[in-house]
Amino acid sequence: xxxxxxxxxxxxxNNIKENKEVRLSFDKLAQKTFxxxxxxxxxxxxxxxxxxxxxxxxxxxxxANVSVNIIDTVWQxxxxxxxxxxxxxxxxxxxxxxxxxxxxxxxLEEWKDKCDAIYLFANDTVLDxxxxxxxxxxxxxxxxLSITSQNKAVRKLDMSNAADRxxxxxxxKKSNPFSALPMxxxxxxxxxxxxQFMKDxxxxxxxxxxxxxxxxxxxxxxxxxxxxxxxxEMDDVLAVVANDDTTNVVLGFSPKxxxxxxxxxxKEEDTTLFVLATKENIFADNQVMFSLLSHA
Numbered sequence: 001x002x003x004x005x006x007x008x009x010x011x012x013x014n015n016i017k018e019n020k021e022v023r024l025s026f027d028k029l030a031q032k033t034f035x036x037x038x039x040x041x042x043x044x045x046x047x048x049x050x051x052x053x054x055x056x057x058x059x060x061x062x063x064a065n066v067s068v069n070i071i072d073t074v075w076q077x078x079x080x081x082x083x084x085x086x087x088x089x090x091x092x093x094x095x096x097x098x099x100x101x102x103x104x105x106x107x108l109e110e111w112k113d114k115c116d117a118i119y120l121f122a123n124d125t126v127l128d129x130x131x132x133x134x135x136x137x138x139x140x141x142x143x144x145l146s147i148t149s150q151n152k153a154v155r156k157l158d159m160s161n162a163a164d165r166x167x168x169x170x171x172x173k174k175s176n177p178f179s180a181l182p183m184x185x186x187x188x189x190x191x192x193x194x195x196q197f198m199k200d201x202x203x204x205x206x207x208x209x210x211x212x213x214x215x216x217x218x219x220x221x222x223x224x225x226x227x228x229x230x231x232x233e234m235d236d237v238l239a240v241v242a243n244d245d246t247t248n249v250v251l252g253f254s255p256k257x258x259x260x261x262x263x264x265x266x267k268e269e270d271t272t273l274f275v276l277a278t279k280e281n282i283f284a285d286n287q288v289m290f291s292l293l294s295h296a
Contacts, residue, residue, distance in 0.1 A: 003056075006097055011057045012106065017047050025062040026055055033089040041192050048188040051296070053087065054103050064090040064099035066107050069296040070115075072184045075282060079184075083111050085120040086296040104133050108276070118276040121295060127272060135274035141287035142266035143251045143258055147221065150239040153206045159199040167204060168194060168227075171211040176291075177230025180254040181282075183294045193293050198224065205240050208232050213293065214241050224252040224293050252292035263287055 001012045016022045027039050041047055050070040055062045067087040073080050085107065090100050111118060119138075122130055157164040172190055176182040183189065194202055194213070201215045201224070210228030214221055221242050228237065238249050255261065266289050273290070275281045282288065 003102060005099065005102065008058070010063070010099070012054065012103075013057055014052055014054045016053055016055050016062070017042060021060050022055070022057065022062060025057075025060065026053060026065065029062050029065065029089055029091055030087060032091075034087070041188075041195070044191070044195060046188045046191040046195070050186055050188055054107050056099050056103060058094070062091075063094045064103060066100065066103040067296070068107060068111060069189065070186075071189075071294055071296075072186065073181050074184060075181055080116045080280075081114075082117045082119065083115045084294070084296050085118065088120070100129075101132075108133060112276070112279065115279070117280040117282075119290075120274050122272050122274055123270045124272070130274045134277050136277045136281075138273045138275045138281060138283035140266040140273055140283065140289035141254070141263050142289055143255055143261040143263055144220075145235070145249055145251070145261045146247060147235065147239055147242050147249045149242040149244050149246060150236070152240045154241055155204045155206065156200075157202040157204055157211070159195050159202065164204075165191075165195075168202060168211055171204075171209075171227035174227055174229050176226050176253060177228065178226060178234040178253075178255050178257075179291065180256045180288055181290065182253070183225075183291050186294075189294065189296055192296075193224075198293070203241055205237060208237050208240070210237050212237065212241055214238075216243055216246065219246065219248070221246045221249045222252060223249055225291060254288040254291075258287075 003010050003012060013022065016026055027037055031037050052068040054066050056064040065087055066085055069084040069086050071082040071084050073082060157168060159165060169187060175184055198213055201213055203212050205212060208228055210226060212226050213224040223238055226237060275283060
């Protein structure tokens with residue numbers, strides 16, 4: 001599909017991953033804009049159908065993009081399909097010409113009737129941009145709870161090892177039984193984190209047959225996700241991966257039960273959640289957060 005903007009011709013493409021020249025151009029712009037790369041993720045076979053870039057091309061060069069991330073989840077026992085917009089970027093040479101506006105309008109037109117909610121995370125420099133498309137700010141809330149360490153078997157998984165990757169994926173199929181808003185059936189997004197940024201933070205707990213993604217920070221245990229059958233208490237699972245001097249666990253997801261949790265407004269630096277006002281907005285009446293590993 002072609003568009004003329006200020007007398008210049010652009011081509012819109014939303015199936016770019018198998019076109020090597022365009023994919024590498026997309027990756028180059030992502031590195032330039034966000035300092036992230038998608039190429040290793042693609043080469044490892046994890047770029048799946050739930051990540052859909054809408055890229056605007058000048059020739060074969062990607063100059064602007066808005067990506068659709070299909071997020072399947074469960075909220076209050078109901079299956080939901082949410083759409084998260086991400087990798088929103090315009091090359092510095094092409095800014096101020098309406099390219100992002102065109103892409104936003106195109107994506108919203110195509111997806112507003114195909115999902116339960118549409119949302120995005122914006123950095124501080126563009127907070128005035130998204131309300132023009134009907135997005136409103138939404139607050140997220142994070143839970144913290146006290147923990148006492150238990151000494152049981154813990155094995156760190158090696159993401160360069162095929163058997164350990166398979167173990168992670170096997171447990172991921174069980175989802176997070178403790179989460180109020182779990183990410184479901186999105187191996188691509190899971191492995192984007194687990195083969196790159198979080199690859200050193202994944203552990204298998206034999207006694208609970210669980211995989212947890214955690215890191216220690218300033219005396220707190222930060223738990224990003226838990227994958228298991230749910231036959232045990234969340235506190236017991238987390239206690240196994242807590243250090244002896246750890247007294248608190250900060251959850252990177254909203255638990256189904258907030259009993260014994262300290263709930264506080266979640267503020268992530270240079271990040272604001274926006275939700276499309278004409279669609280479902282569970283944040284208006286609930287103190288919840290999107291899983292940190294669902295950010296795209």
